[in-house]
C-alpha cells in the first residue's frame with residue numbers, strides 16, 4: 001500500500017492528521033475498506049495487506065509512534081466495519097514486536113471475526129518475509145526435535161508442508177496477484193515464499209487514490225497469464 005506519505009504531502013495533511021480532517025494513513029485505510037468491498041463484488045475472497053513491516057520500525061520514532069496510534073484507532077474502526085461486511089480478520093507477523101495494547105487489540109479482532117467467511121483479510125504487521133521464513137524453519141525444527149525425542153516420528157527429514165504450516169501466512173492460500181502501488185517494482189520482503197507463481201502488478205497510482213478500475217485492470221492482466229500460473233501450481237502439487 002505504497003504512496004501514503006506522498007498522498008498526505010500532496011493533500012497538505014499533517015503527520016497525525018490534524019489538518020484537513022484526515023490523518024496520513026486515514027485515506028489509505030478507507031482505500032483498503034473500499035478495495036475490500038470491490039473484491040467482494042468481484043469474487044476475490046482472500047485479501048492480504050502489507051500494513052507495517054519490521055523495517056518500518058527503523059523510521060523516525062515519532063513517525064512509528066504516530067503510525068502505531070493510528071493503527072490502534074483503525075483496529076477499533078475495523079471491528080465495526082468487518083462485521084458489517086462479514087469479513088474474517090487475521091494478522092500475520094511477529095506480533096511480539098507490537099505494544100501490548102496493539103497486540104491485544106489484534107487478537108481480539110481475530111477472535112471476534114472468527115465466524116465470518118464472506119472474505120478473509122490478512123493484515124501483515126511487524127512482518128517481513130525473511131523473518132516469517134526463519135520463524136517457520138525454527139518452529140519446524142523444534143517440533144521435529146520433540147517428535148523424535150518422544151518417539152512420535154522416526155524420520156528426521158523436515159517436509160516442505162510442515163514448514164508451510166508454520167508460516168504466519170498459513171491462514172491464506174498463496175496469492176494469485178500481488179499489487180504494489182506508488183510506482184515501485186520490488187517485493188520488499190513481502191510474501192517471498194508465497195509469491196512463487198503469483199502475478200506481480202505494480203502501478204503508479206498512490207495507494208489512497210486506488211480505484212476500482214486499477215483493481216479490474218490488475219485482474220484482467222492476471223487472467224491473461226493465469227493458465228501458466230495455475231499450471232505451475234498444479235504441477236508443483238503433483239510432485
Ligand SMILES: CC(C)=CCC/C(C)=C/CC/C(C)=C/COP(=O)(O)OP(=O)(O)O
Nearest residue numbers: 001002003004005006025028029051074182
Ligand atoms: C488497520 C489497517 C490495515 C490500516 C492500514 C493503514 C495503512 C494504509 C497503512 C500503510 C502503512 C505504510 C507504511 C504504507 C507505505 O506507505 P508510505 O508511508 O511508505 O508512503 P510513501 O510510499 O509515500 O513513502
